[in-house]
Amino acid sequence: MLEIKNITKSYQGKPLLREISFDVKESETVCLLGPSGSGKSTLLRIIAGLEEPEGGAVLWKSMDLCETPAHQRKFGLMFQDYALFPHRNVSENIAFGLRMQNIPKPEISQRVDDILGTINMRSFADRKVTELSGGEQQRVALGRALAPEPRLVMLDEPLGALDRTLREQLSQELRRILRETKVPAIYVTHDQEEAFAIADRLLLLHDGVILQSGKPHEFYHHPRNVWVAKFFGLGNLISGKVIEKSPLTVITKLGTIQAHCNSQEPEKGQNIALLFRPNHAIYNPKHGTNKIHGEVIDQVFQGEMYRITLKINADIPNFQVMLPEPARFGDKISVTYHETDVLCLKNGEG
Amino acid sequence: MFWFLPAAYLGYFFYQPLLAIFNLLISPEWGFNLAALNLNRLWVPLRFTFAQASLSTLLTLILGLPGAWLFTQFRFPGKKTLKILTTLPFILPTVVVAAGFNALLGPRGWLNLGLISLLNLERPPIQFLNTFGAILVAHVFYNTTIIIRVVSNAWAQQNIRLHHAAKVLGANPWRTFWEVTLPLLRPSILAGALLVFLFNFTSFGVVLMLGGPRFRTLEVEIYVQALHLLNLPLAGILSILQLTCTLLITTGHNQLTSQKTLVITPRSQEMGVRKPRKGLERLVVILLIISLFALLVAPLASLALRSFVKLEPIRGERGEFQSGLTLQFYRELWVDRRGGLFYVPPIAAAQNSFIFAAVTILITVTLGLLVAYGLWQRSPINKVLDPLMMLPLGASAITLGLGFIIVFTRPPFSTFRFPILVPIAHSLVALPFVVRTISPSLHNIPPSLRNAARVLGASPLRVWREIDLPMLTPAILVSIIFAMTISLGEFGASTFLTRPEYPTMPVAIFRYISQPGALNYGQALAMSTILMFVCACGIFVIDRIHLPGKDIL
Numbered sequence: 001m002l003e004i005k006n007i008t009k010s011y012q013g014k015p016l017l018r019e020i021s022f023d024v025k026e027s028e029t030v031c032l033l034g035p036s037g038s039g040k041s042t043l044l045r046i047i048a049g050l051e052e053p054e055g056g057a058v059l060w061k062s063m064d065l066c067e068t069p070a071h072q073r074k075f076g077l078m079f080q081d082y083a084l085f086p087h088r089n090v091s092e093n094i095a096f097g098l099r100m101q102n103i104p105k106p107e108i109s110q111r112v113d114d115i116l117g118t119i120n121m122r123s124f125a126d127r128k129v130t131e132l133s134g135g136e137q138q139r140v141a142l143g144r145a146l147a148p149e150p151r152l153v154m155l156d157e158p159l160g161a162l163d164r165t166l167r168e169q170l171s172q173e174l175r176r177i178l179r180e181t182k183v184p185a186i187y188v189t190h191d192q193e194e195a196f197a198i199a200d201r202l203l204l205l206h207d208g209v210i211l212q213s214g215k216p217h218e219f220y221h222h223p224r225n226v227w228v229a230k231f232f233g234l235g236n237l238i239s240g241k242v243i244e245k246s247p248l249t250v251i252t253k254l255g256t257i258q259a260h261c262n263s264q265e266p267e268k269g270q271n272i273a274l275l276f277r278p279n280h281a282i283y284n285p286k287h288g289t290n291k292i293h294g295e296v297i298d299q300v301f302q303g304e305m306y307r308i309t310l311k312i313n314a315d316i317p318n319f320q321v322m323l324p325e326p327a328r329f330g331d332k333i334s335v336t337y338h339e340t341d342v343l344c345l346k347n348g349e350g
Numbered sequence: 351m352f353w354f355l356p357a358a359y360l361g362y363f364f365y366q367p368l369l370a371i372f373n374l375l376i377s378p379e380w381g382f383n384l385a386a387l388n389l390n391r392l393w394v395p396l397r398f399t400f401a402q403a404s405l406s407t408l409l410t411l412i413l414g415l416p417g418a419w420l421f422t423q424f425r426f427p428g429k430k431t432l433k434i435l436t437t438l439p440f441i442l443p444t445v446v447v448a449a450g451f452n453a454l455l456g457p458r459g460w461l462n463l464g465l466i467s468l469l470n471l472e473r474p475p476i477q478f479l480n481t482f483g484a485i486l487v488a489h490v491f492y493n494t495t496i497i498i499r500v501v502s503n504a505w506a507q508q509n510i511r512l513h514h515a516a517k518v519l520g521a522n523p524w525r526t527f528w529e530v531t532l533p534l535l536r537p538s539i540l541a542g543a544l545l546v547f548l549f550n551f552t553s554f555g556v557v558l559m560l561g562g563p564r565f566r567t568l569e570v571e572i573y574v575q576a577l578h579l580l581n582l583p584l585a586g587i588l589s590i591l592q593l594t595c596t597l598l599i600t601t602g603h604n605q606l607t608s609q610k611t612l613v614i615t616p617r618s619q620e621m622g623v624r625k626p627r628k629g630l631e632r633l634v635v636i637l638l639i640i641s642l643f644a645l646l647v648a649p650l651a652s653l654a655l656r657s658f659v660k661l662e663p664i665r666g667e668r669g670e671f672q673s674g675l676t677l678q679f680y681r682e683l684w685v686d687r688r689g690g691l692f693y694v695p696p697i698a699a700a701q702n703s704f705i706f707a708a709v710t711i712l713i714t715v716t717l718g719l720l721v722a723y724g725l726w727q728r729s730p731i732n733k734v735l736d737p738l739m740m741l742p743l744g745a746s747a748i749t750l751g752l753g754f755i756i757v758f759t760r761p762p763f764s765t766f767r768f769p770i771l772v773p774i775a776h777s778l779v780a781l782p783f784v785v786r787t788i789s790p791s792l793h794n795i796p797p798s799l800r801n802a803a804r805v806l807g808a809s810p811l812r813v814w815r816e817i818d819l820p821m822l823t824p825a826i827l828v829s830i831i832f833a834m835t836i837s838l839g840e841f842g843a844s845t846f847l848t849r850p851e852y853p854t855m856p857v858a859i860f861r862y863i864s865q866p867g868a869l870n871y872g873q874a875l876a877m878s879t880i881l882m883f884v885c886a887c888g889i890f891v892i893d894r895i896h897l898p899g900k901d902i903l
Contacts, residue, residue, distance in 0.1 A: 048805050049804075050805070069804075076805065083802040085799060085802070097806035100806055145806075
């Protein structure tokens with residue numbers, strides 16, 4: 001339905017978005033994930049028509065929207081700071097978009113009431129928005145964006161300002177509402193958990209380009225390169241050089257490692273990075289490949305497991321493993337990795 | 351786009367008269383010989399202006415700084431009332447204040463009449479009117495609250511943790527004050543003092559009405575030369591001198607206020623505010639509260655009371671007369687007496703004033719909104735236009751009046767002193783204040799609100815009506831009150847521009863109070879009281895409106 005084609009935009013002379021292209025299908029929630037400053041919000045404003053791109057086009061059902069001003073695009077946008085109108089109460093905020101369409105009054109109040117029900121805010125109808133808590137404001141902002149029945153809704157860090165428990169609760173509610181209304185949505189966030197929870201499809205934005213796109217689990221199992229693995233905090237990354245292609249053997253500062261590759265095989269002599277996930281470490285092995293030996297310098301209890309930090313040698317950053325039992329500071333311990341659990345990744349960002 | 355109308359208006363009504371004043375000196379038409387000018391005619395009023403402004407500023411600081419200390423440090427009964435009272439001088443016309451001091455300390459004032467009847471004297475024992483002291487006292491009345499406001503604002507914004515840090519590091523309260531508080535306050539004290547100096551420097555009504563003919567500041571001298579001696583070229587050169595001085599002072603003030611002071615962490619209003627301790631501190635606090643109340647309330651209360659009381663025989667009443675409460679002075683305002691000072695009943699002055707005020711409000715708020723939007727748009731021409739828009743703040747009303755009578759003697763203003771010129775002059779005086787009121791509110795509207803409205807389907811015009819207008823309404827209301835009180839109280843330019851049959855209230859008050867006779871005096875006070883009442887209502891409304899940046903004004 002929505003198609004973004006080669007959108008380009010720079011900020012203070014530096015390229016912010018470089019030929020971004022993607023699309024949003026019917027009743028699909030696409031999540032734009034990226035660190036702050038990666039241009040996510042700018043992209044949303046361009047789609048909404050609040051800013052003009054320097055190149056590229058925004059199409060709706062194959063129709064170019066470049067001549068359509070923001071107020072005629074019929075897109076909903078929920079702002080990061082909610083942007084609730086402080087001089088209007090909860091109902092009036094929600095009714096705003098409906099009034100702009102010159103809908104008759106009784107119809108407006110009916111629709112506002114429906115929306116108040118959807119966002120569980122019926123008893124707040126006449127409250128001032130300045131008296132609402134963060135979570136309540138967030139719901140009103142969502143309700144206001146959805147009330148005029150936009151053909152696309154965009155949410156800019158909608159949970160960013162809330163604390164953790166509230167975030168989880170509202171994220172669930174958001175999923176429910178987006179599912180029920182079946183409106184296609186673009187959801188912007190810098191929080192991967194939020195993105196995983198809400199997205200049908202995920203786009204990872206970095207340095208003005210979409211680094212990787214796909215279903216949430218694909219990012220976890222098949223990070224496309226070192227940057228993606230780092231962004232998701234997937235585990236220890238150790239660089240090395242391929243000395244044998246089959247079986248894939250890499251020489252690193254940890255020693256010689258047997259690894260495995262998802263996509264295209266690296267060439268012999270190529271510099272690559274290896275990903276060791278902490279929870280794939282095997283404790284106290286009798287024997288095995290890829291043995292890693294280090295001294296315990298820190299440990300944190302994390303629910304069922306212990307996150308243990310190992311110091312291996314001065315050349316290597318500290319190595320983290322998840323183990324089922326505690327260790328003592330200063331202990332020297334060994335872990336091993338199956339060769340299928342050591343993932344080789346491209347070093348560059350290409 | 352926004353600039354067009356304001357720029358045209360200021361160009362025609364402000365810069366044209368200003369240029370005309372310069373032109374006076376070089377145009378052969380006036381035959382003014384600069385070389386033959388006796389420099390003493392410039393030097394004497396200039397020296398006096400500087401002297402009285404410096405001395406007034408010093409006295410203001412002596413009362414204002416402890417006042418700021420009182421407001422930031424202590425909780426005391428009546429604090430809220432005193433705070434509202436401190437807004438009075440911002441809005442009270444000079445003629446009202448002068449009349450107030452006259453009613454308190456003048457030859458017909460409470461004190462003198464009281465002493466006469468108490469001690470059975472022949473003549474009023476206190477000589478207050480037409481003394482240097484009277485000018486100083488009125489200036490202190492006007493400006494103490496500026497120091498209190500500016501300094502206590504900066505003081506309240508000081509991060510209290512800095513004081514705590516100093517204390518923990520071993521500084522006693524006195525050391526903390528000298529080594530932390532005062533150095534951080536210095537820029538605002540200087541800025542406040544400079545502002546006070548500027549107001550004293552351009553003071554006209556106070557000097558004319560309380561100082562009498564002996565004391566001539568630059569403003570009064572321009573007025574006398576232009577209107578009484580008809581020496582326009584000399585008035586012109588004095589105006590230029592005056593304008594140069596005020597520009598230098600305003601530039602200095604802007605330099606000071608544009609330097610952003612560090613560590614501005616707003617703290618909650620009541621943090622660190624306490625009750626005064628017993629002993630010396632308490633005594634000082636009580637004395638301060640009493641003197642501030644006395645300074646702000648006494649002249650105004652005397653004025654209001656005196657306008658309802660008859661204490662002397664009125665012309666024509668021989669022998670026995672009834673002293674006591676009376677409404678006679680108010681009733682007289684409606685009577686058109688033969689041989690009166692104007693050809694109309696005095697109340698017509700009030701009617702004129704209100705009509706002029708309405709026109710002033712209309713012009714000023716319209717232009718003020720346009721200028722505020724122009725400034726808000728951040729285009730490169732703002733760098734040039736912004737100071738040009740604010741220049742009328744530095745030019746005195748007298749200079750404006752002088753320029754007007756030079757320029758607008760030709761069509762389309764061929765009738766000399768055409769009444770429309772009065773509200774136009776008032777609007778030029780009021781415009782900078784209105785811009786400074788609306789601008790912060792406009793900047794405070796989060797851009798995302800407008801974007802939200804646009805995405806929800808509001809056209810640009812609709813966005814303005816639904817977002818900007820309601821959010822600017824408080825600022826516009828305050829602007830209306832500012833424009834109204836400035837217009838109602840404006841005295842300097844009005845003395846140049848009002849025709850005898852169209853007097854404004856301040857002009858009428860000035861005429862009445864300068865004339866002999868208990869009836870004239872009573873009418874002046876009655877009219878002053880009405881004016882004061884209207885302005886006080888304005889303050890009451892303003893006090894209820896919360897605006898960003900209002901306190902700094």
